[in-house]
Amino acid sequence: MRGTSTLRIAWRNLWRSRRRTALALAAIGLSVMLVLAYDAILRAYGDWMLETITGPMLGHVQVHAPGWRKDRAMDRTLRDVSRTVEALRRDPHVEGASARLYAPALAALAEEGFAIVVVGVDPPAESGPQRLLAGVEAPLRHGQVFMGRALAELMHAHKGDTVALVGQGADGSLANDLFTVAAVIETPVDLVNRQGIIMDLGAAQELFSMPGEAHEIIVRARDPARLPETVAAVRGVSGLHGAEVLDWQTLAPEMLSLVQLVRVVGVFALILVFIAAAAGVANTMLMATFERTHEFGMLLALGTGPGRIVRLIVTESIVLGMLGAFLGAALGIGLVALTHQSGIDFAALTGRGPSAVSFAGLRFSLRFHPSLALVDVAQVAGAAIVTSIIASIWPAVRAARLQPAQALRE
Amino acid sequence: MTTLFALARCAALLSALLVLRPAAVMPQKPPDVDALLGRVDDLYRSKSSIARIEILVSNPRTTRSMRLRAWTRGEEEVLVVIEAPPREQGTATLRVGQNLWNYLPRIARTIRVPPSAMLGSWMGTDFTNDDLVKESSLRRDFASRIARRSDAPPGWWIAMDVKPGVVGRWARIELLVSDEMLPVEERHYDRKGRLARTMRFDEVRTLGGRRVPAHLVLTPADVEGQRTEMRYLELQFDVRMPDDTFSLSRLEQKR
Numbered sequence: 104m105r106g107t108s109t110l111r112i113a114w115r116n117l118w119r120s121r122r123r124t125a126l127a128l129a130a131i132g133l134s135v136m137l138v139l140a141y142d143a144i145l146r147a148y149g150d151w152m153l154e155t156i157t158g159p160m161l162g163h164v165q166v167h168a169p170g171w172r173k174d175r176a177m178d179r180t181l182r183d184v185s186r187t188v189e190a191l192r193r194d195p196h197v198e199g200a201s202a203r204l205y206a207p208a209l210a211a212l213a214e215e216g217f218a219i220v221v222v223g224v225d226p227p228a229e230s231g232p233q234r235l236l237a238g239v240e241a242p243l244r245h246g247q248v249f250m251g252r253a254l255a256e257l258m259h260a261h262k263g264d265t266v267a268l269v270g271q272g273a274d275g276s277l278a279n280d281l282f283t284v285a286a287v288i289e290t291p292v293d294l295v296n297r298q299g300i301i302m303d304l305g306a307a308q309e310l311f312s313m314p315g316e317a318h319e320i321i322v323r324a325r326d327p328a329r330l331p332e333t334v335a336a337v338r339g340v341s342g343l344h345g346a347e348v349l350d351w352q353t354l355a356p357e358m359l360s361l362v363q364l365v366r367v368v369g370v371f372a373l374i375l376v377f378i379a380a381a382a383g384v385a386n387t388m389l390m391a392t393f394e395r396t397h398e399f400g401m402l403l404a405l406g407t408g409p410g411r412i413v414r415l416i417v418t419e420s421i422v423l424g425m426l427g428a429f430l431g432a433a434l435g436i437g438l439v440a441l442t443h444q445s446g447i448d449f450a451a452l453t454g455r456g457p458s459a460v461s462f463a464g465l466r467f468s469l470r471f472h473p474s475l476a477l478v479d480v481a482q483v484a485g486a487a488i489v490t491s492i493i494a495s496i497w498p499a500v501r502a503a504r505l506q507p508a509q510a511l512r513e
Numbered sequence: 514m515t516t517l518f519a520l521a522r523c524a525a526l527l528s529a530l531l532v533l534r535p536a537a538v539m540p541q542k543p544p545d546v547d548a549l550l551g552r553v554d555d556l557y558r559s560k561s562s563i564a565r566i567e568i569l570v571s572n573p574r575t576t577r578s579m580r581l582r583a584w585t586r587g588e589e590e591v592l593v594v595i596e597a598p599p600r601e602q603g604t605a606t607l608r609v610g611q612n613l614w615n616y617l618p619r620i621a622r623t624i625r626v627p628p629s630a631m632l633g634s635w636m637g638t639d640f641t642n643d644d645l646v647k648e649s650s651l652r653r654d655f656a657s658r659i660a661r662r663s664d665a666p667p668g669w670w671i672a673m674d675v676k677p678g679v680v681g682r683w684a685r686i687e688l689l690v691s692d693e694m695l696p697v698e699e700r701h702y703d704r705k706g707r708l709a710r711t712m713r714f715d716e717v718r719t720l721g722g723r724r725v726p727a728h729l730v731l732t733p734a735d736v737e738g739q740r741t742e743m744r745y746l747e748l749q750f751d752v753r754m755p756d757d758t759f760s761l762s763r764l765e766q767k768r
Contacts, residue, residue, distance in 0.1 A: 216625050276637070277600070
């Protein structure tokens with residue numbers, strides 16, 4: 104009964120001084136929005152980085168024949184890969200799987216030879232955003248190849264040219280044939296741009312005497328956060344008995360450290376943003392409560408118990424905190440929803456800078472897509488409410504302990 | 514190709530032999546290193562040579578054989594044409610100076626091997642393209658000395674250390690030359706001083722009027738069970754050959 108009347112009086116108090124209430128709401132709401140927006144960008148940055156690293160080349164999990172990674176011998180192959188890839192694609196942990204073949208070779212338009220690497224791929228599986236063939240429209244027919252842009256510039260090769268490829272088959276025999284350059288492509292992977300000639304897997308298998316074989320199977324996990332389960336699932340697929348199955352963190356530890364470093368820096372900045380936001384909320388609540396010392400003195404003089412006053416102030420803070428947090432969360436979510444689809448183009452923000460940066464041999468686009476998880480919103484809103492309550496308790500307790508006459512004088 | 518590489522070395526050895534006379538070499542007195550190396554260099558090569566060679570490439574998973582014919586003239590000119598297996602018949606490699614070309618009859622193309630592919634395998638063997646090109650610069654790029662006496666077989670170990678400033682794959686090459694002035698074993702050490710590969714010479718026979726090891730085995734140190742064997746089936750020395758033997762136009766005609 105007394106609880107409800109406290110709430111009612113608190114609610115009435117809030118409406119009595121609208122400017123103060125609006126100020127407090129704005130402080131809490133903007134702080135929550137700010138923290139959520141930063142959180143969303145941080146999350147986008149992490150997702151984007153993982154996708155850039157694992158998307159085009161690395162995948163989440165890789166499968167090789169034992170020993171291939173050490174000497175890259177042409178004849179250390181995985182056999183019957185199309186059936187294995189089919190089985191992998193049916194696994195619930197697996198979002199996508201595709202086989203690749205890698206063969207060092209010489210490429211020549213005329214007499215001059217160039218050292219290159221033939222990459223045999225399944226083009227549909229390697230297409231799409233953040234994939235090896237992202238943005239490549241041209242189809243890849245039998246007898247055709249794609250050539251990395253830097254390599255094409257070096258060789259003075261153009262679309263439509265005939266290129267001779269000479270390498271060594273998996274059986275040690277000489278592999279050589281002529282191909283047409285179907286397109287000169289720019290991939291997110293520097294090495295492919297500089298040295299890569301991309302060919303349909305079937306054509307590459309034929310050229311290098313590897314019927315049904317490949318050197319690598321790339322697996323994309325449905326949930327990249329659950330790598331160990333995915334690795335276990337891949338190991339369990341029939342046809343991969345005895346093969347080497349490794350996740351990207353084992354394959355590219357330097358990339359893992361990069362991701363971790365960025366995450367630590369991001370979380371550190373998030374803590375700073377959060378402290379600044381909390382200080383703003385606390386300051387507003389402190390001032391709003393101190394301002395009312397005279398009013399509390401009056402209440403005390405009229406016989407209101409000190410406990411009741413504290414309860415009243417805390418109730419007001421809870422209501423304010425919840426309203427503000429709700430407001431801020433709504434604003435933050437709205438902001439993220441607006442930018443989630445189109446992404447934020449950091450290239451535009453840096454003026455006429457490049458639209459992508461190259462780092463560690465990978466092309467990082469400068470557009471990322473903010474996103475939020477429910478847990479982020481709940482945490483930030485909760486923290487804002489708790490901060491506003493704590494910030495009002497101290498001045499409330501102080502006011503309640505004052506002599507009424509002294510409080511009235513302040 | 515190292516075929517020729519070994520060739521060259523042995524040929525050099527021979528000529529040194531003729532100069533020094535075996536009887537004049539006191540086994541315990543170190544011979545002149547330059548003369549010895551020159552003789553080994555010339556062993557399989559002389560002024561010019563024509564050889565028929567069989568190559569066997571094996572690793573734990575597969576074995577493959579090839580038969581080739583090789584022409585050499587001086588230190589700078591080499592032509593190798595594959596005769597078998599049929600699938601690779603007519604495929605040829607030409608070396609003139611530091612340049613190396615491959616001719617591929619299937620696509621009727623001649624392709625120059627770029628410097629960046631020099632360390633790549635030659636025709637799927639454990640020999641590299643570099644072996645074909647570098648042999649003539651060995652004496653220029655390396656400082657040689659007689660290192661120690663070998664007892665079994667009796668001979669001398671020659672140590673060749675790369676000269677400062679020379680870019681290349683090997684930091685040191687050790688060569689065991691028997692008292693017969695024939696190469697017995699050659700060890701290549703990489704830039705970190707690790708043994709990278711060993712070449713053994715055996716089956717000494719008389720070919721083209723010379724006593725030469727007819728059989729060579731190249732074993733890379735880092736790949737278990739991998740080796741390339743080379744056997745001279747025929748060898749002729751100082752044969753006159755047409756002037757255009759080592760030309761691009763002839764390369765594309767050789768079958």
